[in-house]
Amino acid sequence: MGELLIGLYVFVLATLAGREVISKVPPTLHTPLMSGANAISGIAIVGALVVTGAADTPWVKALGIAGIVMATVNVVGGFMVTDRMLRMFRKR
Amino acid sequence: MNTSVIAQVAYLVSAILFVSGIKQLSSPATARSGNARASVAMLLAIAVTLLDNEILDWATVAAAVVAGAVVGGVLARTIRMTAMPQLVAVFNGFGGGASAAVAAAEFVRLGASGPGPGTGVTIVLSTLIGGVTFSGSLIAFGKLQGIVTGKPVTFPLQKALNALLFLGVLLVGAWLALVGIGTGDHSWFAPIAVDIGHGFFVALVAGALVLGVLLVIPIGGADMPVVVSLLNSYSGLAAAATGFVLGNMMLIIAGSLVGAAGLILTQLMCKAMNRSLGNVAFGAFGTDGPALAAKTGERPVRDVDAEQAAMVLAYAGSVAVVPGYGLAVAQAQHELKKVCDLLEERGVRVRFGVHPVAGRMPGHMNVLLAEADVSYDKLLDLDDINAEFDTTDVVLVVGANDVVNPAARDPDSVIAGMPILDVDKARTVIVMKRSLSPGFAGIDNDLFYMENTLMFFGDARQQMSELVKEVREA
Numbered sequence: 001m002g003e004l005l006i007g008l009y010v011f012v013l014a015t016l017a018g019r020e021v022i023s024k025v026p027p028t029l030h031t032p033l034m035s036g037a038n039a040i041s042g043i044a045i046v047g048a049l050v051v052t053g054a055a056d057t058p059w060v061k062a063l064g065i066a067g068i069v070m071a072t073v074n075v076v077g078g079f080m081v082t083d084r085m086l087r088m089f090r091k092r
Numbered sequence: 093m094n095t096s097v098i099a100q101v102a103y104l105v106s107a108i109l110f111v112s113g114i115k116q117l118s119s120p121a122t123a124r125s126g127n128a129r130a131s132v133a134m135l136l137a138i139a140v141t142l143l144d145n146e147i148l149d150w151a152t153v154a155a156a157v158v159a160g161a162v163v164g165g166v167l168a169r170t171i172r173m174t175a176m177p178q179l180v181a182v183f184n185g186f187g188g189g190a191s192a193a194v195a196a197a198e199f200v201r202l203g204a205s206g207p208g209p210g211t212g213v214t215i216v217l218s219t220l221i222g223g224v225t226f227s228g229s230l231i232a233f234g235k236l237q238g239i240v241t242g243k244p245v246t247f248p249l250q251k252a253l254n255a256l257l258f259l260g261v262l263l264v265g266a267w268l269a270l271v272g273i274g275t276g277d278h279s280w281f282a283p284i285a286v287d288i289g290h291g292f293f294v295a296l297v298a299g300a301l302v303l304g305v306l307l308v309i310p311i312g313g314a315d316m317p318v319v320v321s322l323l324n325s326y327s328g329l330a331a332a333a334t335g336f337v338l339g340n341m342m343l344i345i346a347g348s349l350v351g352a353a354g355l356i357l358t359q360l361m362c363k364a365m366n367r368s369l370g371n372v373a374f375g376a377f378g379t380d381g382p383a384l385a386a387k388t389g390e391r392p393v394r395d396v397d398a399e400q401a402a403m404v405l406a407y408a409g410s411v412a413v414v415p416g417y418g419l420a421v422a423q424a425q426h427e428l429k430k431v432c433d434l435l436e437e438r439g440v441r442v443r444f445g446v447h448p449v450a451g452r453m454p455g456h457m458n459v460l461l462a463e464a465d466v467s468y469d470k471l472l473d474l475d476d477i478n479a480e481f482d483t484t485d486v487v488l489v490v491g492a493n494d495v496v497n498p499a500a501r502d503p504d505s506v507i508a509g510m511p512i513l514d515v516d517k518a519r520t521v522i523v524m525k526r527s528l529s530p531g532f533a534g535i536d537n538d539l540f541y542m543e544n545t546l547m548f549f550g551d552a553r554q555q556m557s558e559l560v561k562e563v564r565e566a
Binding site: 002004007011012014015017019021024027028029031032035038039040041042043044045048049051053055056057064065066068069070074076077078080081082083084085086087088090 | 107110111114115117118119120121123124126127128130131134137138141142145146147148149152153156157159160161163164165167168169171173176179180183184186187188189190191193194196197198200201210320321324327328330331332334335336337338339340341342343344345346347348349350351352353354356357360446448451453454455456458459462463465467468469471473474
């Protein structure tokens with residue numbers, strides 16, 4: 001099986017798994033869910049690290065670094081602000 | 093790019109942590125550790141990637157990570173909770189931009205000797221989706237922040253232009269995917285194709301950025317949360333596409349999780365607003381304020397002052413509060429909390445009924461109430477609170493309108509079928525509002541004229557502090 005096809009399998013199954021777990025999140029937590037999911041989309045940082053690490057021309061390196069900076073803002077900011085919100089959800 | 097077996101296994105562990113972390117978000121009691129788990133998953137993925145790949149220039153990579161972390165951290169710590177939708181829009185745009193940048197870097201790296209159309213298609217997709225997400229999110233941020241006009245920006249032949257641009261971008265993308273990248277395999281015109289390929293790639297990036305702007309500007313400010321949610325889904329898809337480009341399963345899994353999350357939230361929001369996604373995207377809703385001229389002020393209403401309202405509330409057995417975005421705009425949630433505390437001290441049972449689209453993004457009102465220190469077990473969802481209204485003595489509606497309009501139950505109404513809070517079933521309803529003016533849907537609200545409704549006119553913050561005083565003395 002080609003790599004593309006394996007990727008497609010993974011993509012479809014992960015989407016279905018995501019659908020299952022996410023549809024159980026109650027409306028009360030939809031904002032933290034959105035910002036938390038948003039932080040996860042910063043996974044592009046992994047890709048950015050791979051291309052920057054192997055970069056051998058200035059253009060590739062510049063694009064890779066731009067990717068790292070943007071993705072890190074997304075990841076760090078996203079997880080931190082989600083935590084800040086969830087910390088406020090307390091039961092008294 | 094070859095990923096070692098150890099790294100693949102670590103990515104799998106990371107994927108499990110992502111999924112189980114999101115699963116923990118399904119209860120406020122475990123949600124915080126769920127988020128922590130997801131961030132550990134991310135840290136693991138990053139660490140493994142750094143160890144598994146040859147990093148030629150550690151200093152630059154470290155500097156880039158630190159720069160991004162500082163910017164993200166400061167934004168996350170300083171943002172006001174009411175500005176959360178803007179922040180999510182910005183972060184989202186960066187996520188999409190990062191995916192597009194990675195795809196572009198791969199395009200440049202592979203140049204003319206690419207491995208063939210498979211990678212070509214995914215590079216084009218990743219660049220296109222990432223680019224649209226980047227510029228679209230920034231426009232959404234501008235609209236929410238008030239930098240870009242919140243009104244829908246429309247001009248003649250707009251849809252035709254968008255369609256044409258989209259078609260053009262697709263054609264350029266198709267050419268790049270099938271011919272321009274991987275020209276090594278299409279030897280006879282390879283030398284020309286390389287230059288054309290670079291030109292076309294720049295055109296693809298520019299087209300995607302312009303398309304993102306054009307798709308978002310015709311949408312009204314009040315619909316931005318749906319747009320942000322949809323773009324969130326796109327940023328996940330862009331990351332997944334980048335995963336296909338690099339043959340990296342971690343990116344595919346995490347990206348598709350986000351894609352699913354964004355899509356589900358978008359569907360839920362559209363349903364709660366009683367609109368289709370097409371209507372949000374192309375309806376240019378709210379062009380000149382209310383769509384229909386409403387007849388207001390012709391029917392008699394019963395209005396009360398703070399003292400009377402306080403009496404009604406203080407001597408009730410149970411009170412349900414229905415907060416709308418007006419509450420947050422007036423920054424009155426802390427005063428509201430004081431009123432509720434005073435009522436509870438008197439033995440009144442108090443809880444909150446929160447409509448799914450109250451606030452500026454799904455669940456936003458819950459965050460604002462949590463910030464005001466309201467216990468989460470008192471925040472009830474639409475279905476739960478609707479089951480309780482006919483046994484509730486007093487409902488206090490603050491700054492909400494369409495979501496409590498009983499016209500939604502009338503099949504002939506423009507808001508027919510929209511999920512509403514059935515506050516009119518309670519014994520007494522107090523509506524705190526500036527005036528009788530119609531809400532976003534542009535129609536009169538029969539609730540205001542009902543016999544069991546008391547109108548408490550005025551600015552939410554001012555009236556709420558009055559109410560604190562009066563309840564204390566009641």
